Amino acid sequence: MADNKQLKGAKIDVINQYTGEKWYYSDIVKDHFFKPRNLLLDAPEENNFDASGMVGSPACGDMMNMWVKIDRESERIKDLKWKTFGCGSAIAATSMYSVMLTENGGLTLAEALKVKPQHIMERLGGLPNRKIHCSVLADKAFHKTANNYFRKTGQYERIVVEGARVVDDRLNITDKDIEEAVLEGAQTLEEVQNKLKVGVGLSQSALTEIEQLVRFYSEKYYG
């Protein structure tokens, strides 16, 4: 298209093929998109990280995987790495988020859990409206990673899961965890228990409820 006069010198941004809506990304967004910070470029090594979490965006199907290294004493985030199967906004937002959590010696876990998607947006200089859900993904991945850390270190009372129902209050395990275990391949109460240690020493009625959930999700996904 080199010789086409109509296109020569025209400033072309990325334009939605269906609506013609233009996406103006701020310079900060572009910078983080083209030079993402704290990416995990190789496969994670077993002992390099203390916790990890993988989440998907129900809005668009993007996926995000996050790994953290946490100083046990101070609970500061010493390292945070990520990978994403996501769009430009997801890449830029997660890159910025990783900087915010690790800069100046790192936030403590408690501080980090208070960082909200809108804080990422502020640091990025804004995102197009329909791209805001992309910044939520980074936050969601970190919350899951933090829960993974709490579970690994036996701090069950600190696990927070939004929009889910707790089925084992000692280990803070929810229906969402059961669904996830089933989606990972566990199909019986025993297999789910092996994965989550759920329900060990619980009353019969609580166990029955968990078993029902396992059956429900097994039938939903594999029936």
Place this chain on the structure above:
Amino acid sequence: MSDKNLKRIYMDHAAGTPLDPRVKDIMEPYLTEEFGNPGGLYREGRRAKDAIENARKTVAGVLNCATDEIVFTSGGTEGDVLALMGVAHAYMEKGRHIVSTNIEHHAVLSTLTALKKEEFEITLVDVEPNGIVDPKKIEAALRPDTILVSVMYANNEIGTIQPIAEVAKIVKKHGAIFHTDACQAAGYLPLDVQRLGVDLMVMNGTKMYGPKGSGALFVRKGVRIKPIFFGGAQEARRRAGTENVPAIVGFAKALKIASEERKKESARLCELRDYFIERLTKEIPRTILNGDARERLPNNVNVSILDIEGEATILYLDSHGIACSTGSACTSESLDPSHVILALGKPYEYAHASIRFSLGRETSKLDIDYVMEKLPEVVKILRKISPITVSENATGMSHPEAFAGEHLRVKAKSRSYK
């Protein structure tokens, strides 16, 4: 993000083409001095009317039909809506069943959804994994109360060419009306409506180097359509509103040029397309061609580059001066992944990773070589970023557990659930 002097490689001709200078020249007087309303009885009006009727003759010539079988419209969407709504409302006494496919353009699918609310029954036939519908399956979907069948001539995303003439025969034998959306086909495939056997055919100008906001609908003599616009008696009472004279004149010219140059240009593009597909699938590992390799438009290349997301790929390519499109949910207004890629029986990750390059008159081999110089680097970067490895034969999503508790339509073991 990009160098101002960077050469642009435009490879999104299926979305829109630049205006042919010959078309622009012929339109120009109708934007200025020849401004008359074709409805006027005086000289200015008569001249405008003549221009429209000459354009109609040109279009009818290319389609091998009568002039009064052509209705000028504002483009593909209007053509499809007028054809489908028009027929449905004219024949609803006869029956309320309509058959179509699951890879139609949204102009067709959304219109059918609207008709469903008016208590029409819609059957969408699934295409085969190569993106082509089996005429036998269309035949099997027909019922005594089927009044209309709609199958696109060539798909806009993956370029697969549908067996229109064969389907037309089946539909005719059954006594139903057959509509085809030929927006992508015009310019690349034969448009003789007698040979195709279609009853309604939709085209638009902006896909064939004509003006935006231009199009035509062929309506076979004897087929009734109820209008969707109400007002004056223009276009034989089928499309009210003052005619868009420059657009009509430009559309006819663009169609004439496209049909004259079709064979030569198609042959040239087929060669470039095959060269491009071969390099893509050979040089970038885990790149899968979407849609049939042979029965596809000469200008369409659509691949899923597994594990990387389409919008990110597009933004990187844009920074290298390359324009193309994707079926990724991230770029669609509804945030839904491409229904066409899903219709091939692939999980949504394939749609998320799909890239469409649509070539055009100015695309050269050098342009393709340039893309093949840049794209592998981009893929390398984005694959390093990606946490997933999708199976090349996947039928279900790779990490359903990541979506636990989201009430998402997930696919596990090749079944989908809401």
